[in-house]
Amino acid sequence: MAFIEVKQVSKEFVVYNKAKGFLPSLKSLVRREQSIKQAVQDVNFTIGQGELVAYIGPNGAGKSTTIKMLSGILQPTGGTIEVGGIVPYRERRRNAMRMGVVFGQRSQLYWDLAMEDTFDLYKKMYKIEERRYKHNVDFYVELLEMQEFLTRPVRQLSLGQKMRANLAVALLHDPQVVYLDEPTIGLDIIAKTKIRTFIREINKEKNITLMLTTHDMDDIEQICNRIIMIDHGRIIYDGSLAAFKQEHTGGHLITVDLETEAFQLDDPRLTLYKDEGIRKTVLFQKEAIPVTEVIQKLTEKNRVIDLQIKEPSIEEIVKGIYEQRK
Numbered sequence: 001m002a003f004i005e006v007k008q009v010s011k012e013f014v015v016y017n018k019a020k021g022f023l024p025s026l027k028s029l030v031r032r033e034q035s036i037k038q039a040v041q042d043v044n045f046t047i048g049q050g051e052l053v054a055y056i057g058p059n060g061a062g063k064s065t066t067i068k069m070l071s072g073i074l075q076p077t078g079g080t081i082e083v084g085g086i087v088p089y090r091e092r093r094r095n096a097m098r099m100g101v102v103f104g105q106r107s108q109l110y111w112d113l114a115m116e117d118t119f120d121l122y123k124k125m126y127k128i129e130e131r132r133y134k135h136n137v138d139f140y141v142e143l144l145e146m147q148e149f150l151t152r153p154v155r156q157l158s159l160g161q162k163m164r165a166n167l168a169v170a171l172l173h174d175p176q177v178v179y180l181d182e183p184t185i186g187l188d189i190i191a192k193t194k195i196r197t198f199i200r201e202i203n204k205e206k207n208i209t210l211m212l213t214t215h216d217m218d219d220i221e222q223i224c225n226r227i228i229m230i231d232h233g234r235i236i237y238d239g240s241l242a243a244f245k246q247e248h249t250g251g252h253l254i255t256v257d258l259e260t261e262a263f264q265l266d267d268p269r270l271t272l273y274k275d276e277g278i279r280k281t282v283l284f285q286k287e288a289i290p291v292t293e294v295i296q297k298l299t300e301k302n303r304v305i306d307l308q309i310k311e312p313s314i315e316e317i318v319k320g321i322y323e324q325r326k
């Protein structure tokens with residue numbers, strides 16, 4: 001059964017244009033010119049309880065606007081949203097009690113408070129019953145390895161420690177759904193891996209519905225099975241990661257390093273996918289031309305020093321889609 005239901009949702013913002021120059025900007029103080037920014041247009045999707053979904057798209061695509069509508073901060077201009085049977089903007093408080101939010105770029109922690117006091121504060125805010133509170137604090141402190149920094153004020157914590165603390169706070173009241181906005185941003189690879197493992201674990205163990213926005217394609221590859229992609233306010237893909245890869249490349253890549261930049265590729269079954277000077281990447285379909293023949297063609301006509309074959313990474317696919325749609 002659907003836990004999140006988004007039907008024909010749109011969101012418009014009224015934008016006031018500022019005139020250039022002194023006199024025009026003085027005039028615009030009196031009579032402001034306005035235009036409409038369509039941030040989200042006719043968006044439809046459903047997410048089941050316990051699903052873990054990546055919500056991706058280039059800058060300005062409409063991700064944050066969607067998340068803000070799901071969390072009840074913004075009211076849609078058109079369409080309907082239900083999260084666990086609640087219309088978020090109508091019942092903001094009830095909706096807030098059931099959700100957790102983590103913003104990678106903004107913290108929900110109080111700079112001068114130690115984490116143990118922060119937990120206490122959230123206990124009161126969410127009216128968490130004593131036994132459940134104790135159990136959850138122990139559970140998250142252990143899983144997120146927070147023991148060593150529980151008594152230090154938040155301002156002294158590293159970026160990775162703060163992110164772990166933010167996650168624990170967002171989960172303390174046992175939300176049914178958690179929105180994660182760039183949860184690994186700025187972290188080193190070890191910290192990123194820990195966060196990704198944690199996200200997968202809580203999704204599995206607690207059956208929490210998770211929606212993750214990210215620009216880090218490794219987050220998707222390592223955490224999510226389903227992708228919803230938005231661009232210019234519209235959904236352009238909704239499906240599994242595996243199908244996404246197949247649909248958007250349907251091919252293999254071969255990268256060759258050449259002695260010079262001169263390159264010949266006169267075979268319609270081969271496409272130049274990426275040109276980086278003496279390094280060229282060629283796209284081909286295995287069904288149309290066997291790998292051995294591709295290698296033969298490339299080495300016959302070009303002075304190849306080195307070559308490697310690979311499947312395109314999700315990063316390359318997504319970059320290709322964003323660039324095509326600019």
Ligand SMILES: Nc1ncnc2c1ncn2[C@@H]1O[C@H](COP(=O)(O)OP(=O)(O)OP(=O)(O)O)[C@@H](O)[C@H]1O
Binds near residue numbers: 015037038039057061
């Ligand atoms: N309050 C607002 N007033 C006017 N325009 C807005 C407002 N909030 C967002 N927008 C515009 O709506 C569009 C979608 O913005 P949104 O923040 O949802 O994008 P995003 O996909 O989250 O981008 P990013 O990856 O950069 O965070 C953008 O063009 C943005 O400038």
